[in-house]
Amino acid sequence: PYSGPSTEEILRKRQQYLSPAICHFYKKPLNLVDGKMQYLFDEKGRRYLDAFGGIATVCCGHCHPEVVDAIVDQTKRLQHSTVLYLNHAIADFAEALASKLPGDLKVVFFTNSGTEANELAMLLARLHTGYHDIISLRNSYHGNAAGTMGATAQSNYKFNVMQTGVHHALNPDQYRGIFGSDGPKYAKDVEDLITYGTCGYVAGFIAEAIQGVGGILELAPGYLPAVYSTIRKAGGLCIADEVQSGFARIGSHFWGFEGHGVVPDIVTMAKGIGNGIPIGAVVTTPEIANVLTRRNYFNTFGGNPMCTAGGLAVLRVIEKEKLQQNAFTVGSYLKERLTSLKGKHEIIGDVRGRGLMLGVELVQDRELKTPAKVETAHLMDEMKELGVLIGKGGFFGNVFRITPPLCFKKEDADYLVDVMDFVMSKM
Ligand code: PMP
Numbered sequence: 001p002y003s004g005p006s007t008e009e010i011l012r013k014r015q016q017y018l019s020p021a022i023c024h025f026y027k028k029p030l031n032l033v034d035g036k037m038q039y040l041f042d043e044k045g046r047r048y049l050d051a052f053g054g055i056a057t058v059c060c061g062h063c064h065p066e067v068v069d070a071i072v073d074q075t076k077r078l079q080h081s082t083v084l085y086l087n088h089a090i091a092d093f094a095e096a097l098a099s100k101l102p103g104d105l106k107v108v109f110f111t112n113s114g115t116e117a118n119e120l121a122m123l124l125a126r127l128h129t130g131y132h133d134i135i136s137l138r139n140s141y142h143g144n145a146a147g148t149m150g151a152t153a154q155s156n157y158k159f160n161v162m163q164t165g166v167h168h169a170l171n172p173d174q175y176r177g178i179f180g181s182d183g184p185k186y187a188k189d190v191e192d193l194i195t196y197g198t199c200g201y202v203a204g205f206i207a208e209a210i211q212g213v214g215g216i217l218e219l220a221p222g223y224l225p226a227v228y229s230t231i232r233k234a235g236g237l238c239i240a241d242e243v244q245s246g247f248a249r250i251g252s253h254f255w256g257f258e259g260h261g262v263v264p265d266i267v268t269m270a271k272g273i274g275n276g277i278p279i280g281a282v283v284t285t286p287e288i289a290n291v292l293t294r295r296n297y298f299n300t301f302g303g304n305p306m307c308t309a310g311g312l313a314v315l316r317v318i319e320k321e322k323l324q325q326n327a328f329t330v331g332s333y334l335k336e337r338l339t340s341l342k343g344k345h346e347i348i349g350d351v352r353g354r355g356l357m358l359g360v361e362l363v364q365d366r367e368l369k370t371p372a373k374v375e376t377a378h379l380m381d382e383m384k385e386l387g388v389l390i391g392k393g394g395f396f397g398n399v400f401r402i403t404p405p406l407c408f409k410k411e412d413a414d415y416l417v418d419v420m421d422f423v424m425s426k427m
Helices: 007-017 065-077 088-098 114-129 146-151 183-197 223-233 286-294 305-320 323-342 373-385 410-426
Strands: 032-036 039-042 047-050 107-111 134-137 166-169 204-207 237-241 266-269 280-284 348-354 357-365 391-393 399-402
Touching (some): 047 410, 065 305, 114 204, 183 223, 223 237, 323 348, 323 357, 323 410, 357 373, 373 391
Parallel strands (some): 134 166, 237 266
Antiparallel strands (some): 032 039, 039 047, 107 280
């Protein structure tokens, strides 16, 4: 049983000593004490089905014993910066990770977060090409430091500080976009941005295959191949931000970009790579990686033994427990069930995504697509009361984000949909 401070006490300390900017998901904030696979437990021992996975972070399951053992065993032996010394953990994980990527994507840089990974990716692109301009997509999220905040394109995540050289292209949004699912039509906007907004050459292009924070939006088919070709003609590199869509989550493939039939020049990752511990990575080609030898590039904790031992265990568990296959099977089943809910509840405007990265967009009016923001927050709260945690997002805060641990079962999917159905029926 839990014997720590009360929820009120934690809340008071949080309000007094932590950032005034943090927000809670629920009216009555949840105090989480334990996690086990797809379940979370509060201070009273009440169990919740976790369909958000700490923002698509937990892939193997909360506190997966094999991952925990790997982390603890390594921590007992050695845990410090291994940038300047040899240690097997970083080398072993780099080798294993490189084996999951196609082509020449074989050189790994480890970081501590997704933001850092994307900052490094943009730096590599700028150094390698000698150009400065970067194109990202409207509605994207890439991080919160100077460069990545520039690449992020949602006003609610952007502060008014210097963010130079990023142009935001029309989002190939299949639900709200002006060209529907016609990817190549949206891609023309990238050509125009290059023609009218740059010297004609760019450092690169960065995009998520499925926008996570933006509301689980899968880029329209045919978009990425067309844009990759345009970018390469303009001298730029193509960066795939796999922070949410990577690590088997989309089921059909290990990486989100594979679902679009493209091979990027740089791939960035975080979240799922560590099943909850702070680690990120950038993988690129030997030629591109080489630009960093011009100066010292240094990251104290990037690739530290504890995190890389954990990362290696994550890869092992994904393979051993066939989690990609599970994400495909359970994800397809869940999407089907959510889609059939659409027939019953007018508030559901769209059901989308792949594998265990699914979104349900709520609208007040299907024709006008008026975002049902207040209703989304209310339903989410009600679902929590019935023991189901899901996420929300999208620019208007009206999209349920479903990104559970990849060990999610068919019965969990049923419970999630039944609870959603019930709270929608009650509203
Ligand atoms: N890229 C994407 C697609 C993300 O979703 C996030 C985090 N939400 C980031 C980058 C930034 O990662 P971090 O919060 O670890 O810095």
